[in-house]
Amino acid sequence: MHRFSRPLDLWLARLLATAAQVAPHERRAVLLAFMCNFVLLGSYYILRPVRDTVATVIGVGQLQNLFTATFIGTLVASPIYAMLASRLRLTGLLPGVFWFWLFNVLLFQLLFALAPNNVWVAAAYYVWFSVANLFMISLFWSLMVDMFTASQATRLFALIAAGGSIGAIAGPLLTRLLVHRLQLSGMLLLAAAGFLIVIALVYRLMREKARLHASHQEVQATTLDHGLPGNPFEGFSQLFSSRYMTSQALFILLMTWVNTVAYFLQTDVIAHAFTAVEGRAQAIADIDLVVNVATAVILIFGLGHLVQRFGVTAGLVLNPLILLLAFVVVALSPSLLVIQALQVVRRVSQYAIARPSREMCFTVVEQSSRYKAKNVIDTVVYRFGDVSSAWMQAGLRAAGFGLGAAVALGVGACLAWAGVARYAGRRYEQIRTEQS
Numbered sequence: 001m002h003r004f005s006r007p008l009d010l011w012l013a014r015l016l017a018t019a020a021q022v023a024p025h026e027r028r029a030v031l032l033a034f035m036c037n038f039v040l041l042g043s044y045y046i047l048r049p050v051r052d053t054v055a056t057v058i059g060v061g062q063l064q065n066l067f068t069a070t071f072i073g074t075l076v077a078s079p080i081y082a083m084l085a086s087r088l089r090l091t092g093l094l095p096g097v098f099w100f101w102l103f104n105v106l107l108f109q110l111l112f113a114l115a116p117n118n119v120w121v122a123a124a125y126y127v128w129f130s131v132a133n134l135f136m137i138s139l140f141w142s143l144m145v146d147m148f149t150a151s152q153a154t155r156l157f158a159l160i161a162a163g164g165s166i167g168a169i170a171g172p173l174l175t176r177l178l179v180h181r182l183q184l185s186g187m188l189l190l191a192a193a194g195f196l197i198v199i200a201l202v203y204r205l206m207r208e209k210a211r212l213h214a215s216h217q218e219v220q221a222t223t224l225d226h227g228l229p230g231n232p233f234e235g236f237s238q239l240f241s242s243r244y245m246t247s248q249a250l251f252i253l254l255m256t257w258v259n260t261v262a263y264f265l266q267t268d269v270i271a272h273a274f275t276a277v278e279g280r281a282q283a284i285a286d287i288d289l290v291v292n293v294a295t296a297v298i299l300i301f302g303l304g305h306l307v308q309r310f311g312v313t314a315g316l317v318l319n320p321l322i323l324l325l326a327f328v329v330v331a332l333s334p335s336l337l338v339i340q341a342l343q344v345v346r347r348v349s350q351y352a353i354a355r356p357s358r359e360m361c362f363t364v365v366e367q368s369s370r371y372k373a374k375n376v377i378d379t380v381v382y383r384f385g386d387v388s389s390a391w392m393q394a395g396l397r398a399a400g401f402g403l404g405a406a407v408a409l410g411v412g413a414c415l416a417w418a419g420v421a422r423y424a425g426r427r428y429e430q431i432r433t434e435q436s
Helices: 006-020 024-058 060-087 090-114 119-145 150-214 234-240 243-273 277-310 312-332 336-364 367-371 373-398 403-435
Strands: none
Touching: 024 119, 024 150, 060 090, 060 119, 060 234, 060 373, 090 119, 090 150, 119 150, 119 336, 119 367, 119 373, 150 277, 150 336, 234 243, 234 367, 234 373, 243 312, 243 336, 243 373, 243 403, 277 312, 277 336, 312 336, 312 403, 336 403, 367 373, 373 403
16 A cells, blocks of 8 residues: 555544544554445445335345345355365355356346346346345455454444445435436446445455565464364354354344345335336435434444443443344334334434444454354345245235234344343353353
8 A cells, every 4th residue: 555645644533533442553454444445335225225226126025036036046156165165275265256247237237238227237236236236245354353352442443334334425425416317227337436445455455464474463363364264054053063152153043034124114115105217216225324424423423432331241232232222112113214213213223233342253253154154144134034024014005904913023133132142142252251
């Protein structure tokens, strides 16, 4: 990385020290991670409104089918990824996966340009993006938990996650400003350019981890110059052989049940409120903007201090409690505005509290689990939660149940989620104490 001018260097040093107590030897790694997450989430939030827009074209009545196809795609992709992780060095695997997604984006850009209103192309993009986005974000955080120790994570992960939230502000802003001019296919090209930058930053992060390790600075003791032992289904076996990893999977499963209830409500509302596809994309981008501004503020000024003072358990349990309260409000006043507010609250609490708190939990497991079991949880378990909740809601709709049944499902999931979060957090604290 080029040397910063002295005023900018001092300003960044003060910002890092104030926001997360970043030590001098950590600054380069944290800045690289912050920027990588910024560009990754910026590109993601250019692609996401395109995905949610084609969902409104296909219709809420088909969402359970799209969720099923996404789950099948994830179930196929996960063992392929694990097989590659066993045969390739991590230094080749991590950027290689991002290169693959980049080529996919360019392919869909061509397909949208040739057939902009084709339902099958729209459905294929929806399924592809819903599989790819979880893998991309999971891989980034796998590298983070394989780079920073547990004690570093409690100080640094909120700030690194804030980089993603600020990037997620830039993505919706670009979408709002450019979608009418570039159309959907042009937005994909813009996202592809972002992935090129992400790939370059991943290479820099890997080199920085090796540099810190060689200079005996605080960093995870693992290296990236090797593959991971095991078969393509190693991640599944790791998941079921450890109660700690099982609790992490249940945390994600219950969180996605809550997410899917809110997503069904959002898709239905947007489809009825806007007739033009571009208008729907802009409305979704506006929601993304509100969510990510609030998330960035909480991450920079709130979560890191909360976790350092009250522990990771508090960060994990707080999320389901917030959502429980939100669903109660929806039950008391099921208006359009309240349902939209539920979606905002749900996503802010997930991105600002649940995600970084949960990632900290993987700093205390072995390296193979950080890439394999974690990937299964972040992708397969996540999508199983989506598809099971989607079909459950489809069944409730078919049986004549409406908003009340969906809210009851959300409340029940939040209560169970809080119990699992408490166990996972306490087990993390116990393992960390044993390792210290």
